[in-house]
Amino acid sequence: MKKLIVFIIVIAIMISSVACSNSKDESVVMAESLIASIGEATIENENAVIFAENYYNTLSDSQKSKVSNYEVLQEARNSIDQAKADEEKRIAEEKAAEEERIEKEREAEEAAKKAEEERKAKEDSIPAAPIEIKNISIKDYYSAKELYVQFTNTGNTDLEVFDFYVIFYDAYGNEISHYGTKMQTCTFDEGLKAGGTSNSNYCWRFYNMDTMKTCKIAISKYKLKGKTTVEIPERKLIWVRY
Numbered sequence: 001m002k003k004l005i006v007f008i009i010v011i012a013i014m015i016s017s018v019a020c021s022n023s024k025d026e027s028v029v030m031a032e033s034l035i036a037s038i039g040e041a042t043i044e045n046e047n048a049v050i051f052a053e054n055y056y057n058t059l060s061d062s063q064k065s066k067v068s069n070y071e072v073l074q075e076a077r078n079s080i081d082q083a084k085a086d087e088e089k090r091i092a093e094e095k096a097a098e099e100e101r102i103e104k105e106r107e108a109e110e111a112a113k114k115a116e117e118e119r120k121a122k123e124d125s126i127p128a129a130p131i132e133i134k135n136i137s138i139k140d141y142y143s144a145k146e147l148y149v150q151f152t153n154t155g156n157t158d159l160e161v162f163d164f165y166v167i168f169y170d171a172y173g174n175e176i177s178h179y180g181t182k183m184q185t186c187t188f189d190e191g192l193k194a195g196g197t198s199n200s201n202y203c204w205r206f207y208n209m210d211t212m213k214t215c216k217i218a219i220s221k222y223k224l225k226g227k228t229t230v231e232i233p234e235r236k237l238i239w240v241r242y
Contacts, residue, residue: 028066031056035069041076043083049076123233129219130155131162131192135200136217136242144207149217151188152197155224159192162222165237166204170211178209185220216241 034052041049052073056064064070135150147166153159166184168176175182186204206212218237223229 025063025066027059028063031059031063031067032069035067035073035076038072038076041079041083043080043087046080049073049080053077123236126230126232126236128236128238129162129222129230129232130157130224131159131219131222133164133217133219133240136215136240138212138215138242139203141205143210144205145209145212146203146205147186147215148200148203150198150200150202151192153192153194156194157227158194158225160223160225161187161189161191163187163220165218165220167216168206168209168212169214169216171213173214176209176212178206214242 031052034048034055038048038052039045056067056070056073059067130153132152132154133149134152135148137148139146139148149164151162164186166186167182168178168184170176178184184206188198188202190198190202192198216239218239219232220237221229221231
């Protein structure tokens with residue numbers, strides 16, 4: 001409907017121009033009218049420019065020389081060509097930016113994957129703790145709970161110190177938090193000779209743990225004499241349940 005209205009207006013302008021210009025060639029007047037009807041030169045109304053160009057090209061050289069507003073048609077064509085070039089450039093730049101973004105994401109993913117593989121390989125190379133956990137028990141001590149554990153150094157090198165994680169459970173198997181933390185860290189710093197076993201009376205005391213019934217324990221860190229400290233990654237923890 002909009003195109004029909006525009007077409008009617010153009011025809012009306014052309015008829016008006018022809019009627020008012022008896023001294024001019026009708027074809028020249030028609031060309032001038034078509035050019036005058038272009039309005040703002042945009043990519044969206046390029047068809048109006050093409051229509052005027054096609055009609056102008058049907059004129060003879062003599063008639064073309066008499067079209068007074070031909071420069072308007074040229075300017076319209078130049079504006080549209082420039083707008084199309086700018087649009088193509090914008091699309092090309094957006095495409096290049098998108099391709100660059102995708103490439104950077106791919107590189108980041110590959111780097112993250114490689115880092116994860118290296119981390120896992122490093123973790124896999126970590127030797128298991130040469131420590132056996134045994135004789136776990138939990139006893140009441142007034143308003144507290146005492147955790148008794150014995151450890152045996154199964155290696156050939158003396159242990160200087162080691163840490164272990166403890167997770168406590170109530171009678172229903174639910175994990176118990178101690179001061180907001182479910183996984184407690186305990187330290188054995190008495191040293192343990194190669195092949196030796198810790199004293200059965202060695203214990204760790206916990207307060208405000210009335211519902212504690214059972215637990216599980218895993219060695220998290222250890223240091224052999226003359227060696228650097230070894231930390232056990234969480235995925236390689238070996239849990240012993242009481």
